[in-house]
Amino acid sequence: MAKVLIIDDDPLVRDSLARVIKKMGHGPVEAGFLASARDKLRGEDLDLVFCDVKMPNGYGLEILTEIRESAA
Numbered sequence: 001m002a003k004v005l006i007i008d009d010d011p012l013v014r015d016s017l018a019r020v021i022k023k024m025g026h027g028p029v030e031a032g033f034l035a036s037a038r039d040k041l042r043g044e045d046l047d048l049v050f051c052d053v054k055m056p057n058g059y060g061l062e063i064l065t066e067i068r069e070s071a072a
Helices: 011-023 033-045 060-071
Strands: 003-007 027-031 047-053
Touching: 003 033, 011 027, 027 033, 027 047, 033 060, 047 060
Parallel strands: 003 027, 003 047
Antiparallel strands: none
């Protein structure tokens, strides 16, 4: 079972993706803000990230860059 982080400020989008991920037999982890996403990235062993690009508190591409840099 994979753990999938869903980062989106829209709760309907997060809920929809979480339901699909659960149906596929995986474990969704949700974050509505980039700060909470960073906390979850530090505290969880995650396999995949779905990320909204434009969020009210920043750009999702920032966190994807952080993930890539921490993996290097």
